[in-house]
Amino acid sequence: MGDFLASYYLWIKALHVIAVIAWMAGLFYLPRLFVYHVEQVERGSETDAMFQTMERRLLKAIINPAGVTTWVFGLGLVFTPGIVDWTALWPWTKAGSVIAMTVFHHWLALRRKDFLAGSNRITGRQYRMMNEVPTLLMMIIVISVIVKF
């Protein structure tokens, strides 16, 4: 297993980064859609139904598969011999941030269900603030894996 992962290390890393880009794109865009959905759309209107479709497709066709793929290839890298030194700090800041990113992903999925049920209580301003969460986490993650402090 270790030998297999080591021989495909760079391929696994490339696929990991490709999946990361798709995951991040979706996690940045979905809260933006929620902002417009809250501020510009009348509940029960045709536009409401259109936003619900866009949000469902973004989550199911991009965010969910990209999140799973990021995790699969990321864990492939974790189990590659000699890549992660758990005595350093960076694997822990990265692990904490990717867990937080995953929690944020699930939080968005729950908020999508609120829109579906017509029971959203969160304001556009609050969604705008939540939009900063993945940005901050992404910065911590990239600094962790590149600087490796």
Ligand code: HEM
């Ligand atoms: C979801 C769980 C994740 C796991 C288990 C994971 C794990 C890893 C591991 C072990 C490496 C190898 C580091 C090396 O080769 O030195 C890596 C590389 C990388 N990860 Fe992740 N990662 C995850 C999510 C993410 C996320 C969310 C981002 C960005 C927001 C990200 C960005 C990167 C980048 C840019 C690299 C390449 C770094 C380099 O080659 O110098 N990862 N990841």
